Structures are given as structure tokens and as C-alpha cells.
Amino acid sequence: MTAHIRPDLASIPAYVPGRNFPGAIKLASNETTVGPLPGVRDAVADAVANANRYPDNAAVALIEALASFLKVEPANVAAGCGSVTLCQELVQITCDQGDEVIYAWRSFEAYPVVTQVGHAVSVKVPLTEDFGHDLDAMLAAITDRTRLIFVCNPNNPTGNALSKAELESFLDAVPTHVVVALDEAYFEYSRSDADGIELFRSRPNVVVLRTFSKAYGLAGIRVGYAVADPEIIVALGKVHTPFTVSAVAQAAAIASLAAADELLARTEGVIAERTRVRSALIEAGYTVPESSANFVYLPLGELSPGFAEASTEAGILIRQYGVEGVRMTIGDPHENDAFLAFANTDVAKQAAGIGVTA
Numbered sequence: 347m348t349a350h351i352r353p354d355l356a357s358i359p360a361y362v363p364g365r366n367f368p369g370a371i372k373l374a375s376n377e378t379t380v381g382p383l384p385g386v387r388d389a390v391a392d393a394v395a396n397a398n399r400y401p402d403n404a405a406v407a408l409i410e411a412l413a414s415f416l417k418v419e420p421a422n423v424a425a426g427c428g429s430v431t432l433c434q435e436l437v438q439i440t441c442d443q444g445d446e447v448i449y450a451w452r453s454f455e456a457y458p459v460v461t462q463v464g465h466a467v468s469v470k471v472p473l474t475e476d477f478g479h480d481l482d483a484m485l486a487a488i489t490d491r492t493r494l495i496f497v498c499n500p501n502n503p504t505g506n507a508l509s510k511a512e513l514e515s516f517l518d519a520v521p522t523h524v525v526v527a528l529d530e531a532y533f534e535y536s537r538s539d540a541d542g543i544e545l546f547r548s549r550p551n552v553v554v555l556r557t558f559s560k561a562y563g564l565a566g567i568r569v570g571y572a573v574a575d576p577e578i579i580v581a582l583g584k585v586h587t588p589f590t591v592s593a594v595a596q597a598a599a600i601a602s603l604a605a606a607d608e609l610l611a612r613t614e615g616v617i618a619e620r621t622r623v624r625s626a627l628i629e630a631g632y633t634v635p636e637s638s639a640n641f642v643y644l645p646l647g648e649l650s651p652g653f654a655e656a657s658t659e660a661g662i663l664i665r666q667y668g669v670e671g672v673r674m675t676i677g678d679p680h681e682n683d684a685f686l687a688f689a690n691t692d693v694a695k696q697a698a699g700i701g702v703t704a
């Protein structure tokens with residue numbers, strides 16, 4: 347006898363770790379390039395000294411720090427082991443078997459997985475021609491089975507950001523019993539006027555998701571948070587796997603919030619590099635949509651696998667999305683230069699179909 351496993355899980359690909367090798371330039375995961383600040387390291391070391399104790403399951407100190415930072419009430423905040431677990435918990439609190447979750451596609455790869463694992467059904471709405479959310483089509487996709495809508499702003503992997511006005515008119519048109527998750531993992535890199543924390547205040551069905559993994563540089567420590575009406579926050583607590591936000595994660599997040607000015611100032615450098623990289627790629631002949639995040643997207647279509655492979659051969663790891671495109675994280679200037687040097691080679695241009703006449 348073999349163990350009975352849910353047959354539908356067969357359609358979820360088993361996790362395949364990205365390729366890595368010594369000396370590789372890692373531009374595949376939207377990480378920051380710098381390690382934690384000394385004060386954050388100290389807080390982590392102190393937390394490690396008490397590692398024999400369970401963490402505070404309610405993350406009281408972190409929730410209070412977040413609430414005062416965001417100017418909301420502690421009852422509006424939930425912490426998670428990365429915001430990806432909060433995505434999963436949102437499906438769990440909203441969906442029964444067969445209920446529908448709407449999101450744009452391409453978008454964050456976790457959405458289809460957490461939806462299916464939660465016994466719900468994905469309704470994927472194609473991006474617009476310029477790689478942004480098609481909010482009208484998303485509204486049109488709402489049915490009486492819709493329970494949750496993810497809006498990834500700026501969108502991963504395409505970088506496109508929605509404006510406040512676009513989001514407001516969308517939110518005003520969504521039935522109030524449908525939960526809308528504004529996934530703002532890259533909020534700190536965006537200079538759009540859309541700020542979920544402003545939008546959720548008058549809308550009890552809006553949840554804002556943010557993370558310490560990207561601009562705050564704590565991807566390896568795993569902590570993110572949700573901001574919403576207390577009713578949603580209480581429900582998230584019910585499905586939360588106990589103690590998944592470790593004491594180390596809580597301490598690191600609190601120390602990082604205390605250093606927010608210094609950490610957020612770094613986003614200016616990333617944005618300057620993003621602008622420089624995008625211009626250089628366009629000059630080299632690539633199509634590059636405008637990005638409001640710490641990455642750029644190259645819609646190479648069926649040429650994507652070959653281009654990603656050539657980039658890996660050149661020692662630079664980027665992320666490939668099937669036969670749609672590739673995403674390159676903005677790294678340090680010398681790393682970006684290495685990618686640009688590759689992108690200007692004949693090998694890369696040939697892989698990208700540049701200069702090829704039909």
C-alpha cells in the first residue's frame with residue numbers, strides 16, 4: 347500500500363531549487379544585496395540567546411511597533427512567517443471548496459499554489475498589453491463564488507504599478523463581501539501614489555500585505571504582515587500555525603522598523619539603478635516595461651528559456667517565466683553592469699531575437 351495523497355496535488359510541480367554555483371551573480375530573487383544592519387544583528391543575537399523559549403505567539407511587541415509605525419491600531423495588524431503565509435491564510439479564511447480566487451496573470455507564483463492547496467479555484471485574468479492589471483476584466487470575472495482577489499501592486503514579475511485613482515475606482519466596484527488583498531511586497535520601491543494603508547481605512551474588505559523580505563532585507567528570517575479590519579485579523583489568527591513567526595524574526599523586524607529611515611533611504615539607490623538599467627537595456631534593443639519595483643521584466647516570449655540559459659552560462663542568475671519573459675533583480679551597480687555587459691553580447695542579443703530580421 348502506498349500512502350493516499352490528495353490526487354489534485356499531482357498538478358502542483360514539486361519545488362525545484364534554482365540553479366546556483368560559486369561566484370554566480372544572483373539576480374533571481376528580488377533580494378537586497380546588503381546584509382542586516384549592526385543593530386538588527388545584535389537584536390537577532392539577543393533573541394538567539396533565549397532560543398530555548400517559545401516565541402510570543404501573538405507577536406505583541408512587533409504588532410505594537412508596526413501599529414505605531416503605520417498609524418493604525420494593533421487590532422488591525424497580523425504577523426506571518428513571510429507574507430506568503432498570509433496569502434495562504436487569506437485563502438483559508440475566505441474560501442470553501444470550489445470558491446473562486448481572482449488574480450492577474452502573470453503575477454506572484456504563490457497565488458495559484460495557495461489557492462489550490464486551499465481547495466479553491468483560480469480565476470486568472472491576463473495582464474494588459476503593457477503588462478499591468480486589467481482591472482475591468484478582473485471586475486468582470488467576479489461571480490457569486492468569488493471570495494478573494496489578489497492585486498499585486500507593483501506587480502511581480504512585470505513591475506507595473508497601479509495609481510491610487512485606479513485602485514480606488516476598482517475597490518469601489520468590488521462587492522464588499524469579497525476580500526481584496528493588496529499585495530504590496532514592493533511598496534517601498536514604488537513611487538506611485540497608491541498606499542494600501544490609506545485605502546484599507548474606509549474599506550473593511552481590504553487587506554494590505556507587506557513584508558520585511560524585500561526592502562527591509564530580511565528574506566532569510568521570514569516575517570511579513572497584514573493590515574486590515576479587526577474581523578479579518580481575528581480570522582487570520584484562527585488559521586495561523588502557532589509559533590511560525592520565530593522570536594528571531596520578531597526581534598529582527600522590530601529592530602528593522604527602528605532603522606526604517608536608514609533602510610528606506612537605500613531604495614533611492616535601487617531606483618536610480620533601475621532607471622539606469624532599463625535605459626541601457628532599451629538602448630541595446632530590448633523591450634522593458636517601466637518598473638516600480640526592484641526588478642525589471644523582459645517580455646521575451648518563447649525566447650525566454652534560451653535567454654535565461656545564456657545568462658546562467660554567463661554567470662548571472664535571473665528568473666525565467668515559462669515562455670513569457672524573464673525577470674532581472676536590480677542588484678549592486680557592478681552586478682547590474684555584469685548583466686548589461688552580457689545583454690550587449692551577440693550571444694544575448696541573438697537569444698533575445700534582437701537584430702534578427704524576419
Ligand SMILES: *Cc1c(COP(=O)(O)O)cnc(C)c1O
Binds near residue numbers: 431531558559568569
Ligand atoms: C516576495 C513576495 C512576497 C512575500 O515574500 P515573503 O518573503 O514571504 O514575505 C509576497 N508577494 C510578492 C508579490 C512577492 O514578490
